[in-house]
Amino acid sequence: MPYMRFEILDQAEPGIDYNQRSFYDIGDCISVNDDFFDHWYPRLFMVKSYFHRLGEPKSGLSRYGVTLIPPESLPVFFSIVNDDPASRKSEGLTELLRMIYDASRSGKWLIHYGI
Numbered sequence: 001m002p003y004m005r006f007e008i009l010d011q012a013e014p015g016i017d018y019n020q021r022s023f024y025d026i027g028d029c030i031s032v033n034d035d036f037f038d039h040w041y042p043r044l045f046m047v048k049s050y051f052h053r054l055g056e057p058k059s060g061l062s063r064y065g066v067t068l069i070p071p072e073s074l075p076v077f078f079s080i081v082n083d084d085p086a087s088r089k090s091e092g093l094t095e096l097l098r099m100i101y102d103a104s105r106s107g108k109w110l111i112h113y114g115i
Contacts, residue, residue, distance in 0.1 A: 002115035003031040004061075006096055009068070009109040012054055018066040018111060019052040030099060032092040034115050036084065037063060043080045048073045067112040074104035 007029045012018075044060035050068040051058045061067045069077060078100045087093040103110050 002034040004034050004037065004115060005029040005031050005113040006099055007111045007113075008099060008103045009111045012050070012068045012070070012109050012111075014054050017053045018068060029113070030092060030095045032096055033090075034063075036081075036086065036090075036093065037061065039084055039086070040080050043083075047077050047080070061112050061114065063114045065114050067114070069110040069112060071104060071107050071109060074100050074110060077110070078104065 007027055041060075047060055047069060049058055049060060049070070050056050051062045052066050052068075054068065058067075061069075078097065081087055081093060081097055081100065084093065087097060100110060102108075
């Protein structure tokens with residue numbers, strides 16, 4: 001079963017291609033079943049983000065790559081995850097909600113690693 005991974009990032013740095021990061025460089029990640037991506041997909045366009053590096057502004061999450069989610073987009077992403085009925089049953093989603101909240105409260109970024 002494929003998983004998405006999420007990590008808090010203090011600040012996204014210009015010029016870095018985060019898609020080239022080795023999984024050995026990744027810090028404290030949480031894993032979430034990729035099946036949830038399909039549930040969120042219709043609303044993910046509301047999440048302003050960057051694919052792979054800051055020079056690639058997009059909306060949503062890159063299913064097969066890396067997505068940088070800036071602090072200003074975290075409340076929208078939190079709402080999408082929180083509105084998923086599975087968020088009350090899934091330990092991974094509960095951890096993700098906590099991570100989004102913590103990053104938002106401290107003005108940090110979230111990095112998403114697709115499958």
